[in-house]
Amino acid sequence: xxxxxxxxxxxxxxxxxxxxxxxxxxxxxxxxxxxxxxxxxxxxxxxxxxxxxxxxxxxxxxxxxxxxxxxxxxxxxxxxxxxxxxxxxxxxxxxxxxxxxxxxxxxxxxxxxxxxxxxxxxxxxxxxxxxxxxxxxxxxxxxxxxxxxxxxxxxxxxxxxxxxxxxxxxxxxxxxxxxxxxxxxxxxxxxxxxxxxxxxxxxxxxxxxxxxxxxxxxxxxxxxxxxxxxxxxxxxxxxxxxxxxxxxxxxxxxxxxxxxxxxxxxxxxxxxxxxxxxxxxxxxxxxxxxxxxxxxxxxxxxxxxxxxxxxxxxxxxxxxxxxxxxxxxxxxxxxxxxxxxxxxxxxxxxxxxxxxxxxxxxxxxxxxxxxxxxxxxxxxxxxxxxxxxxxxxxxxxxxxxxxxxxxxxxxxxxxxxxxxxxxxxxxxxxx
Amino acid sequence: xxxxxxxxxxxxxxxxxxxxxxxxxxxxxxxxxxxxxxxxxxxxxxxxxxxxxxxxxxxxxxxxxxxxxxxxxxxxxxxxxxxxxxxxxxxxxxxxxxxxxxxxxxxxxxxxxxxxxxxxxxxxxxxxxxxxxxxxxxxxxxxxxxxxxxxxx
Numbered sequence: 001x002x003x004x005x006x007x008x009x010x011x012x013x014x015x016x017x018x019x020x021x022x023x024x025x026x027x028x029x030x031x032x033x034x035x036x037x038x039x040x041x042x043x044x045x046x047x048x049x050x051x052x053x054x055x056x057x058x059x060x061x062x063x064x065x066x067x068x069x070x071x072x073x074x075x076x077x078x079x080x081x082x083x084x085x086x087x088x089x090x091x092x093x094x095x096x097x098x099x100x101x102x103x104x105x106x107x108x109x110x111x112x113x114x115x116x117x118x119x120x121x122x123x124x125x126x127x128x129x130x131x132x133x134x135x136x137x138x139x140x141x142x143x144x145x146x147x148x149x150x151x152x153x154x155x156x157x158x159x160x161x162x163x164x165x166x167x168x169x170x171x172x173x174x175x176x177x178x179x180x181x182x183x184x185x186x187x188x189x190x191x192x193x194x195x196x197x198x199x200x201x202x203x204x205x206x207x208x209x210x211x212x213x214x215x216x217x218x219x220x221x222x223x224x225x226x227x228x229x230x231x232x233x234x235x236x237x238x239x240x241x242x243x244x245x246x247x248x249x250x251x252x253x254x255x256x257x258x259x260x261x262x263x264x265x266x267x268x269x270x271x272x273x274x275x276x277x278x279x280x281x282x283x284x285x286x287x288x289x290x291x292x293x294x295x296x297x298x299x300x301x302x303x304x305x306x307x308x309x310x311x312x313x314x315x316x317x318x319x320x321x322x323x324x325x326x327x328x329x330x331x332x333x334x335x336x337x338x339x340x341x342x343x344x345x346x347x348x349x350x351x352x353x354x355x356x357x358x359x360x361x362x363x364x365x366x367x368x369x370x371x372x373x374x375x376x377x378x379x380x381x382x383x384x385x386x387x388x389x390x391x392x393x394x395x396x397x398x399x400x401x402x403x404x405x406x407x408x409x410x411x412x413x414x415x416x417x418x419x420x421x422x423x424x425x426x427x428x429x430x431x
Numbered sequence: 432x433x434x435x436x437x438x439x440x441x442x443x444x445x446x447x448x449x450x451x452x453x454x455x456x457x458x459x460x461x462x463x464x465x466x467x468x469x470x471x472x473x474x475x476x477x478x479x480x481x482x483x484x485x486x487x488x489x490x491x492x493x494x495x496x497x498x499x500x501x502x503x504x505x506x507x508x509x510x511x512x513x514x515x516x517x518x519x520x521x522x523x524x525x526x527x528x529x530x531x532x533x534x535x536x537x538x539x540x541x542x543x544x545x546x547x548x549x550x551x552x553x554x555x556x557x558x559x560x561x562x563x564x565x566x567x568x569x570x571x572x573x574x575x576x577x578x579x580x581x582x583x584x
Contacts, residue, residue: 003435006578016569019582026580043471049458051467053567061570069572080573241459253461255533255556257573264572 008075008191009291016070017284030281031063050248050265060269064277068284072211072221075190075287076203079226080257082264083219083280087186087206088114089273090220094182094202095119096271097263098151098235101127105151106144106174108135108165109400110158113390115184116401119153132400136327138169145177150234152179156195156334157187159375160349160385160409161402162318164327167334171199180228186210187375191294192336192343201228202259209376210345212286213293219275219283222263226256242266293378293414297346298338300420301412307421308350313358313428315351315406320344346413347375349385351406358431359384359408365427368415380413380420434552436564436576442550443561446503446528450477450495452517453508456486462508463487465532465558472561477502495520504528506557507535514540522547530557 006014017028036055038044046052055061065083073081084090095118099105107119109132119130131144135154152174154165167183174181180201185193189210195203205211207219230238230251238258241247244266250258268274298321305319320331321344328342335342352358362382363371369380373389383389390403398405412420434442451466454476466476466487477498478491485491492498495505495517505521507514507530518529518540528550531537536554544551552560562568563575566583 003576010578014578015574018577018579021566021583024582046467046471049464051464052471053562053571055570061572063570066570066572070569070574073572073574074576078574080571082572247459249459249461253464255559257571260572 011071011074012191012290013288015074016067028064028067028281028284030277031058032277033062034058049246050253050261058277059272059274060264062277062280065275065280068207068219068275068280068287069221071284071287072190072205072207073223075194075290076185076223077194077196078203078223080260081221081223082260082268083207083221083275084268085220085273085275085279086218087184087204087208087220088118090204090206090222091115091118091184092122093220093263093267093271093273094204094222095123095128095151095153097259097267098180098237099123099128100237102148103128103150104146104148105130105153106141106149107132107152108154108158108163109133110135110161110163110402111153111155112159112184113385113392113401115153115155116397117392134400135165135170136163138166138173141170141173142176145173145179149177150179151182153182153184155184155187156193157320157345157347158402159187159347160389160407162187162320162325162344162347162349163402164320164325164330164334166330167195167198167200171201174201175199178232178234187345187347188335189290189294189345189376191291192298192345193334196223196225196227198334201225207283208374210294210297211290212283213290213376213378214282214286215374215377215379217279217282219279222260224257224259228259230258238262244270294343294345295338296414297412298343300414300417301344301346301348302341303417304410304412304420304424305348307424308348311425311428313353313431315353317348317350319348346411347409348412349407349409351404352408352428352431354431355406356384356386359406361431362408362427365430367423367426368419369410369423369427375409375411377411378414380415380423381411383409385409438550439552439560440564442504442528442552443557443564446474448475448477448500448502449504449506449557450479450492450498450502450526451506451508452479452495454478454480454486454491455508456480456483461532461556465506465508465556468558469561472565495524498524502526504530504557506530506532508532509535511535511537515543518543522549528552530555532556533559
């Protein structure tokens with residue numbers, strides 16, 4: 001008999017949390033404690049040696065945070081997850097667990113601005129080099145691979161370019177070079193796309209966005225597929241005795257969740273970008289309704305995209321859910337269908353005729369659409385990326401990242417579609 | 432996945448004495464990790480390794496045939512190609528379950544046990560599966576695939 005496979009709607013509510021053993025509480029208790037008592041000196045030693053699983057100190061693990069880690073891992077179809085204080089902390093943890101001075105990363109150019117800074121500036125300070133490529137050009141990805149390349153990094157849906165990553169094709173290039181593909185799946189969310197199904201080895205989320213969905217709480221999660229052969233000779237840190245954790249061989253001891261254990265014990269333990277239990281609980285409250293919300297986000301965003309396409313004051317619209325999107329076939333392959341059409345998330349970008357000043361006028365004229373830097377909120381959000389989220393990049397870098405000077409990014413919320421269209425129209429009228 | 436969660440729960444609940452073949456006395460070897468964990472979880476571990484006389488506070492036997500106590504499970508930490516004779520011996524001793532550890536895969540031994548109608552688990556870690564199904568591994572962020580409205584034990 002095969003094990004029953006639960007669907008995303010069920011996992012979003014149940015994965016990672018059964019009734020509390022101590023009290024029978026059905027909802028997840030918040031374990032607001034820094035530390036956990038040991039049963040005995042021997043128990044303490046076994047915990048520190050990783051010979052038994054348990055909680056020691058909330059910087060390393062916490063029962064409330066564990067529920068979030070397991071739930072996101074389950075939604076992604078992965079083997080294990082690890083939470084962090086923010087999405088950027090998750091990306092930093094995924095990369096710095098694996099990489100060291102002298103290593104090299106091949107990254108998609110179409111990335112969130114903070115990620116570009118991490119790769120181009122911060123990691124470079126520590127001797128980790130990065131080559132940015134157009135990830136839709138497979139020969140460019142292959143040509144950028146070097147002998148010291150140890151990871152390929154990209155977003156499944158680029159923010160804000162909304163360039164779609166051909167995960168299967170890029171994973172094949174990475175695997176041919178014996179390195180993992182790390183995919184940031186924040187914009188798509190695990191409800192619309194599961195990169196591991198297409199060959200990704202590590203998936204990263206800013207849980208602040210669609211996972212939480214309420215715009216109240218920062219969090220990040222990394223998920224490992226459990227399928228990457230870390231013993232292929234390129235990753236001695238995975239197979240040799242750990243200098244950072246008294247000689248444990250992570251791959252030999254933990255097998256298909258070795259990367260997560262190494263990230264937890266060598267990286268999170270030391271760098272300390274830990275998620276607070278209350279924050280984990282708040283994100284989990286959001287995840288319970290992720291499937292419902294994503295359906296509405298997709299439905300509303302598609303209606304907005306169609307409306308903008310026909311608006312006389314709009315010069316162009318880019319939305320992965322539109323059949324006119326240049327990579328629509330790929331969207332169809334990788335993304336879950338909502339109302340019979342592939343879901344493109346709630347994110348879309350467009351240009352207002354008249355360029356930057358017209359776009360700014362539009363943003364400043366909105367009644368309830370909020371001008372702020374987040375995405376994936378219940379509220380509709382608007383921003384001009386070139387002057388905000390991607391301001392640290394020069395214009396050439398911005399163009400490479402898919403940020404056009406006149407681009408307005410909209411994160412379509414859950415309000416009534418008639419009201420969203422009304423606010424768009426009245427704001428465009430004032431342009 | 433060859434076994435359902437229910438199968439593995441039944442095996443891990445019914446087998447209480449585990450002979451660990453190839454158990455190392457070296458604290459940072461996976462076999463020591465697993466045996467130490469199972470001991471902490473309430474199982475009786477019977478070490479089997481000709482290199483030692485005692486491991487984890489228990490007498491260590493040179494081979495399965497020398498063991499003079501009843502064994503429920505044989506947990507194998509040996510190279511895949513060395514498993515078959517161990518499997519044959521364990522079958523003759525009336526052991527209930529043959530467990531080949533993570534990375535140990537002898538399909539002949541597996542088939543032999545399945546034909547005999549006995550439980551046989553291959554390429555899995557007994558510690559990880561126990562921690563996955565009975566708590567513990569959940570705290571390490573692992574996807575345990577446990578969905579339940581029952582308060583644990």
